[in-house]
Amino acid sequence: MCGxxxxxxxxxxxxxxxxxxxxxxxxxxxxxxxxxxxxYVRLLDRTGEFTAxxxxxxxxxxxxxxxxxxxTLRTLAPKxxxxxxxxxxxxxxxAEAVVAI
Amino acid sequence: MSRESALVTTQWVxxxxxxxxxxxxxxxxxTAAYDKGHIKGAIKLDWTTDLQDQVRRDAISSEGFGKLLxxxxxxxxxxxxxxxxxxxWFAAYAYWYFKLYGHDDVKxxxxxRKKWELDSRELVSDEVTRQATTYTPKPADLAIRxxxxxxxxxxxxxxxxxxxxxxxxxxxxMAPAHLPQEQAQRAGHIPTAANVPWSKAANDDGTFxxxxxxxxxxxxxxxxxxxxxxxxxxxGERSSxxxxxxxxxxxxxxxxxxxxxxxxxxxxxGVPVVLGDERGEA
Numbered sequence: 001m002c003g004x005x006x007x008x009x010x011x012x013x014x015x016x017x018x019x020x021x022x023x024x025x026x027x028x029x030x031x032x033x034x035x036x037x038x039x040y041v042r043l044l045d046r047t048g049e050f051t052a053x054x055x056x057x058x059x060x061x062x063x064x065x066x067x068x069x070x071x072t073l074r075t076l077a078p079k080x081x082x083x084x085x086x087x088x089x090x091x092x093x094x095a096e097a098v099v100a101i
Numbered sequence: 102m103s104r105e106s107a108l109v110t111t112q113w114v115x116x117x118x119x120x121x122x123x124x125x126x127x128x129x130x131x132t133a134a135y136d137k138g139h140i141k142g143a144i145k146l147d148w149t150t151d152l153q154d155q156v157r158r159d160a161i162s163s164e165g166f167g168k169l170l171x172x173x174x175x176x177x178x179x180x181x182x183x184x185x186x187x188x189x190w191f192a193a194y195a196y197w198y199f200k201l202y203g204h205d206d207v208k209x210x211x212x213x214r215k216k217w218e219l220d221s222r223e224l225v226s227d228e229v230t231r232q233a234t235t236y237t238p239k240p241a242d243l244a245i246r247x248x249x250x251x252x253x254x255x256x257x258x259x260x261x262x263x264x265x266x267x268x269x270x271x272x273x274x275m276a277p278a279h280l281p282q283e284q285a286q287r288a289g290h291i292p293t294a295a296n297v298p299w300s301k302a303a304n305d306d307g308t309f310x311x312x313x314x315x316x317x318x319x320x321x322x323x324x325x326x327x328x329x330x331x332x333x334x335x336x337g338e339r340s341s342x343x344x345x346x347x348x349x350x351x352x353x354x355x356x357x358x359x360x361x362x363x364x365x366x367x368x369x370x371g372v373p374v375v376l377g378d379e380r381g382e383a
Contacts, residue, residue: 050300
């Protein structure tokens with residue numbers, strides 16, 4: 001299926017060694033801030049083209065299964081300006097990102 | 102069709118929440134989303150169970166569509182307004198079904214659920230029930246649905262529009278990046294297909310770009326407006342979004358959605374596949 005589960009799919013049953021995972025949390029004010037559960041995180045490729053989007057979970061979390069290389073996370077939330085965060089992904093590694101809005 | 106007849110704004114929906122004969126329908130990939138909150142009065146269609154044949158891989162039949170809408174309480178002369186998550190991917194997919202089976206008055210809410218949420222408009226969790234009806238569908242309109250043989254024959258003769266992300270088109274990814282990448286079929290694209298990601302047609306908030314912007318995007322990508330067009334993606338829902346743009350917003354005739362899409366084509370034996378960013382030759 002082509003579904004965007006809130007927060008991204010769980011890792012249950014997924015061979016993490018074969019995936020280039022990018023995951024993280026959207027926080028109002030950054031580290032230590034309030035999780036944003038109604039944001040949308042878009043994954044843009046190295047040319048800025050849209051690749052995927054997930055709504056954040058209640059705890060502000062999101063997850064993507066990308067490919068090796070550089071990506072941009074663009075976060076949209078009510079009453080906030082869009083925020084871009086750059087992140088590098090590598091197969092077998094879970095790249096963590098905190099998005100401050 | 103035109104933008105005025107096929108699309109409504111979030112404000113229009115808010116203004117028409119209590120209008121008789123306007124039926125709001127939410128269609129989400131994440132079927133739990135509706136249960137946590139939906140627009141007041143909206144009913145839900147589950148694309149995995151309601152819109153798919155549950156035995157073979159196929160769309161539900163005309164008869165099945167009629168039974169579904171009868172149970173959901175939709176009448177033939179209702180104005181059906183569809184919306185959903187993922188920038189209306191699955192709502193556009195459902196819209197295509199409504200047109201496939203001949204519903205006259207169906208519209209998309211521009212921007213879908215995301216726009217509604219970003220507007221900070223109200224979502225409720227009330228259970229919605231509508232009185233059952235007797236819905237009479239029409240036979241499938243195959244002028245808007247492409248199958249695999251027709252798609253293979255279109256190589257080098259018709260417009261093929263691959264609406265997946267550039268990395269999926271080139272074969273660097275197998276699926277949208279919110280999904281695990283391990284898949285059975287081959288990666289790549291159909292020779293001669295132009296890559297026009299569905300997202301080029303939408304603004305960040307999920308609303309559609311203007312008609313002039315849309316025409317420029319497809320023209321620059323090499324779509325020949327004098328030719329018939331087949332759009333495809335991975336499973337047929339993102340290409341419904343592009344079918345909606347070309348056929349319903351821009352009024353282009355002879356546009357079909359290949360709902361078998363890459364999960365079918367990429368599993369076929371004996372068909373040509375191109376890897377990389379170039380279109381490839383027939």
